[in-house]
Structures are given as structure tokens and as C-alpha cells.
Amino acid sequence: xxxxxxxxxxxxxxxxxxxxxxxxxxxxxxxxxxxxxxxxxxxxxxxxxxxxxxxxxxxxxxxxxxxxxxxxxxxxxxxxxxxxxxxxxxxxxxxxxxxxxxxxxxxxxxxxxxxxxxxxxxxxxxxxxxxxxxxxxxxxxxxxxxxx
Numbered sequence: 001x002x003x004x005x006x007x008x009x010x011x012x013x014x015x016x017x018x019x020x021x022x023x024x025x026x027x028x029x030x031x032x033x034x035x036x037x038x039x040x041x042x043x044x045x046x047x048x049x050x051x052x053x054x055x056x057x058x059x060x061x062x063x064x065x066x067x068x069x070x071x072x073x074x075x076x077x078x079x080x081x082x083x084x085x086x087x088x089x090x091x092x093x094x095x096x097x098x099x100x101x102x103x104x105x106x107x108x109x110x111x112x113x114x115x116x117x118x119x120x121x122x123x124x125x126x127x128x129x130x131x132x133x134x135x136x137x138x139x140x141x142x143x144x145x146x147x148x
Contacts, residue, residue: 019103019112023065026100029093032058036097039090042080045125049076058097061104064117070108075118078104 012018034054043049049057052073060074070078078101087097110116 016112019106022096022099023103023107026095026097026103027062027065029095030058030062030091030097030100031093032062033092034058035090035092036087036095037077039086040077040081041084041086042082043077046076046080049073049080061100064104064107065100067114070104070117074104075108077101078108079118081105 012021032055034057037043037054037057043052056071057073057077060071061078064070064074064078081098081101083098083102085098087101091097105118106112107114108117
């Protein structure tokens, strides 16, 4: 990837520098078109996201990366992300939305020094998301065998 902007920059000195760079790159490249949200398989498993638009959700994630409070819908999407990477080829700007959401999740959980915006309560939808994630990777026969 010699043509990528990252190829011209010095290597990150530590993990925090790398994470900060991912956030800055996302902010610089993302136009909040919402294509990544549209490609994501997980919003279909959330009633809270059913009536939301991709651009509004992504703008909420970008606001969070800028240091503002994320919208409730953006927090929901961040929380649902299983890192399937279906969003990556959907981005017309070459941003890696999966990594963007990973950095956003670190921020909202307070792992980067920010005030936590998401708690880690007991996740009642955990197994439902496992089923959804398995459907992305397994064929129907494998899913049937796995559920026995």
C-alpha cells in the first residue's frame, strides 16, 4: 500500500499513538455517507436502530471521536458491532469503519481516559448477536449442527 497516506508517515511509537492516529484518520476521511452502516448486518438486531439513517448514526460516531457525547443511536451501533468487516469495502472514501468503531468503543468504555458513556451491564442480547455473527461465517448446515 505504498500509495496510502499512512505509508508516508512515521510508524506509531506506541499503542496510544496508533489508536489516536486511527481516530484522526477516521475524522479526516469519513464523510458520514452512511454506507458502512447500510452494509452492517447488526442494525437489524436492534429495534433502537430500525428507524435510524446511516448518515445520522455515523455522524454520531464522528462526534464521539471529536470528544463530544455520542448520540444514543451511535452508542447502540458501537455496542452492537461484531467487527464482521462488511463495512470496510462499503466505504467509498477508503476509511476503515471497523477500526473507527473499535476506537469509538474504546472511548465510550473509558479505556482511553474519557468518561465512560457505555456501561458493561449484563448483556441480554449477547446470544442473539452470537447467532447473527455465526450466520455471517457458517453455512446453514453448520448452523443447524451448532445449535443442537
